[in-house]
Amino acid sequence: MNCLSLIRLNAGDHGKVEKILAGSAATKRLYEMGFNTGARIKVLKNDSGPIIVCLGNNKIALGRGLAEKMLINIEH
Amino acid sequence: MGNTIALVGNPNSGKTTLFNALTGSNQHVGNWPGVTVERKEGEVRFRDKVYKVVDLPGTYSLGAFSEDEMVARDYILTGNPDVVINVVDATNLERNLYLTTQLLEMGVKVIVALNMVDEAESKEIYFDVKALSGRLGIPVIPTIACRRQGLDDLLAAASIKIDSAKNGQFAISYGESIDTKLITLKSYLSKSELAIPLNWLAIKVLEGEEYALRIIKEQEALQGSTDFRSFYEELAVHRDEYQLDIVDARYNFVNTIVKGTVSRPAEPKTTWTDKADDILTHKIWGLPIFAAIMLIVFQLTFAIGEDVLGESMAEGIEALGEIIKSGLVSISAPWWVTGFVTEGIIAGLGEIIGFIPLILVLYLLLGLLEDSGYMARAAYVMDNIMRAVGLQGKTFISMIVGFGCNVPGVMSTRTLENRKDRMIAILINPFMSCGAKIPIYLVFIAAFFPKHGGLVLFSIYFLGILMALIMAKIFSKTLFTGEVSHFIMELPPYRKPTLRNVIRNMWDNVSEFLVRAGTIILTVVSALWILAVLPVGVEAYGPESILGRVGSLIAPIFKPAGFGTWQAAVGLFSGIAAKEAVVATLGMVYAGVSEGAELVSTIRSVFTPLTAVAFMVMTLLYTPCAATIAMIKKETGSVKWATFAATYTFALGWLMAVLVFQIGSLLGFA
Ligand SMILES: Nc1nc2c(ncn2[C@@H]2O[C@H](COP(=O)(O)OP(=O)(O)O)[C@@H](O)[C@H]2O)c(=O)[nH]1
Numbered sequence: 186m187n188c189l190s191l192i193r194l195n196a197g198d199h200g201k202v203e204k205i206l207a208g209s210a211a212t213k214r215l216y217e218m219g220f221n222t223g224a225r226i227k228v229l230k231n232d233s234g235p236i237i238v239c240l241g242n243n244k245i246a247l248g249r250g251l252a253e254k255m256l257i258n259i260e261h
Numbered sequence: 262m263g264n265t266i267a268l269v270g271n272p273n274s275g276k277t278t279l280f281n282a283l284t285g286s287n288q289h290v291g292n293w294p295g296v297t298v299e300r301k302e303g304e305v306r307f308r309d310k311v312y313k314v315v316d317l318p319g320t321y322s323l324g325a326f327s328e329d330e331m332v333a334r335d336y337i338l339t340g341n342p343d344v345v346i347n348v349v350d351a352t353n354l355e356r357n358l359y360l361t362t363q364l365l366e367m368g369v370k371v372i373v374a375l376n377m378v379d380e381a382e383s384k385e386i387y388f389d390v391k392a393l394s395g396r397l398g399i400p401v402i403p404t405i406a407c408r409r410q411g412l413d414d415l416l417a418a419a420s421i422k423i424d425s426a427k428n429g430q431f432a433i434s435y436g437e438s439i440d441t442k443l444i445t446l447k448s449y450l451s452k453s454e455l456a457i458p459l460n461w462l463a464i465k466v467l468e469g470e471e472y473a474l475r476i477i478k479e480q481e482a483l484q485g486s487t488d489f490r491s492f493y494e495e496l497a498v499h500r501d502e503y504q505l506d507i508v509d510a511r512y513n514f515v516n517t518i519v520k521g522t523v524s525r526p527a528e529p530k531t532t533w534t535d536k537a538d539d540i541l542t543h544k545i546w547g548l549p550i551f552a553a554i555m556l557i558v559f560q561l562t563f564a565i566g567e568d569v570l571g572e573s574m575a576e577g578i579e580a581l582g583e584i585i586k587s588g589l590v591s592i593s594a595p596w597w598v599t600g601f602v603t604e605g606i607i608a609g610l611g612e613i614i615g616f617i618p619l620i621l622v623l624y625l626l627l628g629l630l631e632d633s634g635y636m637a638r639a640a641y642v643m644d645n646i647m648r649a650v651g652l653q654g655k656t657f658i659s660m661i662v663g664f665g666c667n668v669p670g671v672m673s674t675r676t677l678e679n680r681k682d683r684m685i686a687i688l689i690n691p692f693m694s695c696g697a698k699i700p701i702y703l704v705f706i707a708a709f710f711p712k713h714g715g716l717v718l719f720s721i722y723f724l725g726i727l728m729a730l731i732m733a734k735i736f737s738k739t740l741f742t743g744e745v746s747h748f749i750m751e752l753p754p755y756r757k758p759t760l761r762n763v764i765r766n767m768w769d770n771v772s773e774f775l776v777r778a779g780t781i782i783l784t785v786v787s788a789l790w791i792l793a794v795l796p797v798g799v800e801a802y803g804p805e806s807i808l809g810r811v812g813s814l815i816a817p818i819f820k821p822a823g824f825g826t827w828q829a830a831v832g833l834f835s836g837i838a839a840k841e842a843v844v845a846t847l848g849m850v851y852a853g854v855s856e857g858a859e860l861v862s863t864i865r866s867v868f869t870p871l872t873a874v875a876f877m878v879m880t881l882l883y884t885p886c887a888a889t890i891a892m893i894k895k896e897t898g899s900v901k902w903a904t905f906a907a908t909y910t911f912a913l914g915w916l917m918a919v920l921v922f923q924i925g926s927l928l929g930f931a
Contacts, residue, residue: 207747209501209504210326210678211747211749212505213324213326213504213505213508214321214326214749215749216505216508216509217321217322217324217359217508218321218356218749218751219355219356219359219512221505221508221509221512222505222509223509224512229535229538230538230542232544233544233645234542234544234547234641234642234644234645235641235644235654235748235750237538237542237641237752239529240356241353241354241355241356241529242352242353242384242386242529243352243353243356243751244534244538244751244752244753244754245749245750245751245752246637246641246644246654246748246749246750246751246752247747247748247749248644248653248747248748248749250747250748251747251748251749
C-alpha cells in the first residue's frame with residue numbers, strides 16, 4: 186500500500202482517504218464534509234497556503250496542519 | 262395559523278436564494294432565543310393558503326459542532342415544523358444527502374429540493390429523479406432557485422406532505438456490532454418517557470453527542486440501573502470508533518442511493534471556476550488581486566455613492582429644511598421649536614440621509630463579492646497572513662463584514678469554532694472601519710483632499726486592517742495563547758450573483774442603519790442641542806454652553822494629537838453613542854447648522870491637513886459605538902471584555918493620532 190500524508194502530495198495527485206489522525210471533533214467534521222474512509226480526492230493545489238483538494242465536484246481548502254494528519258492512499 | 266415550513270441545507274446550497282424566492286418581501290429577521298444566530302422568517306401564499314417559512318442556518322450536519330448546527334437541530338426537534346424542505350445542491354449530491362439521511366433518521370416529514378440542476382446539467386450531471394425519490398422514500402423536486410423554477414412543484418409537494426402521515430420507520434444498517442448496541446439501547450430508552458424520537462436519540466448517544474448524553478444523564482431510572490450503567494460505560498470506550506463508523510455507514514447508504522440514479526462524467530469537467538482559481542488563489546498574485554478588488558470597491562463606492570448620488574441627495578434635504586423652516590416661521594412657532602427642528606433634527610438627519618447612497622453602494626458591492634463566491638477566496642489568500650498573527654483565514658471574513666458594521670462583524674465570529682480565534686476576532690473587529698464612519702472621513706476629505714478621496718479612504722481602511730493584525734499578534738502572544746485552529750473551508754464555484762439576494766441584503770443593512778439614524782442619532786443630536794443652548798442666555802453652541810464646558814474639560818487630552826478643541830472633543834464623544842452622530846455633532850458645534858458646504862469650510866479653517874489626518878486616525882481606531890460594545894459583551898459573555906475592548910481601542914487610537922501629529926510635525930507637514 187502506498188500511503189502518504191496529504192501534505193506530501195502534489196497538485197494532480199489523487200487517491201483515497203485512508204485514515205485521519207486529527208482530534209475527534211476535527212476528524213468527525215472532515216468525515217461529515219465528505220472525507221470519510223475511501224473518499225476519492227484529487228489535489229488541486231499545494232504550495233504555501235492551505236491545500237486545495239477536489240472532492241467530488243466540490244473544492245475544499247484544508248489548512249496545512251490538518252492536511253498533515255490525513256493519510257491518503259495514492260492511486261496511479 | 263397556517264402551517265410551518267422549515268428550510269434546511271448545507272452552506273452554499275442556495276437556501277437563502279430559495280427563501281428569498283419563496284417569501285419575496287414578506288420576511289423579517291430576528292434572533293433565535295438565547296443565541297445570536299440570525300432567525301429569518303417569512304410567508305408564502307400558495308393555493309389560497311398562507312405558509313410560514315423558517316430559514317434555518319446552513320449546516321453540514323445536525324450535531325453540536327457549532328451554534329448554527331444546534332439551532333437547526335433544536336428547531337427541527339422541538340419547533341414542530343409541519344414539513345422540512347431540505348435544499349440539496351445537485352452538483353454535490355453525496356455530501357448534501359448526508360444531511361438528508363440525518364433528517365430521515367429524526368423521523369420528520371422531509372421533502373428534497375434538488376437545487377442548481379442547471380449547474381449540474383452544465384457539468385453533465387443528470388438525474389433519474391423518480392428513482393432517487395423512490396429510493397429515499399420522499400419527494401424530490403428539481404429546482405433552480407435563482408430563476409424561480411420549480412417553486413410551485415415544491416410547494417405542492419410540501420402541502421401534500423403536510424397532510425400525509427409521517428414517514429415510515431427509516432433505518433440504516435450501521436453494521437452488526439453497532440446495530441445490536443442500538444437495539445439494546447433503544448430497549449433501555451423505551452422505558453423512559455421521552456419526547457424525542459428514540460431511534461435518533463440512540464444513534465446520537467452512540468455518536469457521543471453532548472446533547473444526547475445530557476438527556477441520558479437526566480434519566481434517573483436509567484442511571485439507577487447497574488445493568489444500564491455497565492452497558493453505557495462499555496459504549497463510552499468505543500465512542501470514537503462508533504462515531505466514524507456511523508458517518509461511514511451513512512455515506513455508504515448515500516452511495517447506494519446515488520448509484521444508478523445519477524450519471525456524471527468520470528472525471529469532473531474542468532470549469533472556468535478552476536481557471537479563475539488558478540489566478541485568484543495564486544500564491545503570488547492572489548493577495549495583490551484581493552487588494553486591488555478592495556481598492557476598486559472603495560473607489561466605486563466613493564465615485565458613485567458620493568459624487569453622483571450623494572450630492573443631489575444633500576441638496577434635496579437642504580431644500581426640504583428651508584421649506585420646513587419657512588413653514589414654522591410662518592406659523593410663528595417659538596424660537597426653540599424652530600431651532601430644535603431645523604438645527605437639531607433636520608440638520609442631524611439631513612447629514613445622515615445624504616450618506617445613504619454611499620452606504621447603499623458599499624453594501625451592494627460587498628454583497629456582489631459574497632454572492633459570487635469570492636469571499637471564500639479572500640479568506641483563502643488571507644490565511645497565511647492571518648496565520649502569521651496567530652489566527653486563521655476564516656477570521657478575515659468577520660473582518661470584512663465589519664466594514665459594513667461592527668455589530669454583525671462581531672456576530673459573525675460565531676462561525677469560528679475555536680475560542681482563541683473567536684475572542685481575538687471580536688476584539689479586533691472595531692478596527693474594521695464601519696459604514697457609519699465613512700461620512701466623517703468624507704467631510705475631512707472634502708475639506709482637504711478632494712482629489713484623492715478613494716485613495717485616502719483606502720489608506721484608512723488599510724491602516725485599520727494593519728492595526729487589527731498587529732493587535733491580533735499581540736493578543737495571541739499574551740492574552741490568548743494556544744494552538745492555531747484548523748482551516749477547513751469550502752470554495753464554492755463562482756456564480757453569477759442573484760440580484761434579488763444582493764438587493765435584499767443591501768436593503769436589510771441600510772434599513773437597519775436608517776432605524777438607528779432615526780432613534781439613537783436623533784436622541785444624541787437632540788440631547789446635544791439642548792446642552793448646546795443651555796444655560797439660558799449663553800451664545801448657542803458657544804464655549805460657555807454646558808456642551809462647550811464639558812468639551813473644554815476633555816479637550817486637553819487631544820492637544821498632543823493636534824485637535825485639542827472642545828468641538829472636536831464633543832464630536833468624538835458623541836461617536837461613542839453612535840458613529841453616525843459625529844458629523845451631525847460637528848456640524849452643530851462648528852457651523853451652527855450643519856449644511857454640508859458650510860461645515861466643510863469651517864473644518865478647513867480650524868483643522869490643517871495634518872490634524873485632519875490625525876483626527877481621521879482617531880476616528881478609525883477609538884472606542885466603538887455603544888451598540889458594538891453591547892454586542893461584544895453579549896458574544897464574550899463578559900462585561901470585563903467589553904470594557905477592555907472599549908478602553909484599549911481608545912488608548913490605541915489616541916496613541917496613533919498623537920504619533921501621526923507629532924511625527925508629521927517633525928517632518929514639517931502642517
Ligand atoms: N446556477 C444556480 N445558482 C444558484 C441557484 N440557487 C442559488 N444559486 C446561487 O448560488 C449561490 C449561493 O446561494 P445562497 O442562496 O447564498 O446559498 P446558501 O449559502 O445556501 O444560502 C448564490 O450565488 C446564488 O445566486 C440555482 O438554482 N442555480
